[in-house]
Amino acid sequence: MTLTLDHITLTYPDGLTEVTAVDDVSLTLRPGEFTALVGESGSGKSSLLAVAAGLQEPTSGTVRVDGTRGLIFQQANLLGSLTVREQLLITDHIRGLRGRALRERAPRADELLARVGLAGFGQRRMGQLSGGQRQRVNIARALMGDPAVLLADEPTSALDSALSREIIDLLAGITRESGTATVVVTHDTTLLDAFDHVVEMRDGRLREALPA
């Protein structure tokens, strides 16, 4: 069992009342499974993902994770002045690696860049990359911590349909190879055939899985 959400409820204060963004949701993600999370705007997808990511404490319920979590966001949130390799290594720097220990991680960064189709791009500046390439860097960066769980919030929303398909296929391949439990929030119904499971949120609740 890689990630278990057990009876998660999340409410936000809203003036004198409150909004229930996530309403008693339970979900188990298993290694190697590629899951899409869909639903109308405001249905609670980002809120549920934030709880799964550990970025937001649920109002009630529990989150259990075996291993680490890798996060991929909508806009590739990357520092333009860094090189691509530095952009990956900065995650290790944040984890406390310094000096030689950090330099020894460079081959891992290059290996992940090759995996996402960016072999030889390590010395490029982030500002010199296209949107699709930036999102590939974002994916490689999320893999630096060898996550058991990958969580992606609208990773293709800034991309055209061909690039979106490439990014989803890349995430599907990584999920199968690395055995991560991966959840992708998406609005794009043309991509759903790439997933093992599709779960839909409506008014904060999870609905029956749609046929993928």
Ligand SMILES: Nc1ncnc2c1ncn2[C@@H]1O[C@H](COP(=O)(O)OP(=O)(O)OP(=O)(O)O)[C@@H](O)[C@H]1O
């Ligand atoms: N920080 C917040 N404070 C108050 N209410 C919030 C906050 N964040 C989200 N909400 C409310 O919680 C509900 C769920 O929002 P959420 O962003 O999780 O939905 P979503 O399905 O991800 O929407 P979208 O597809 O538009 O991103 C909405 O009613 C929203 O207005």
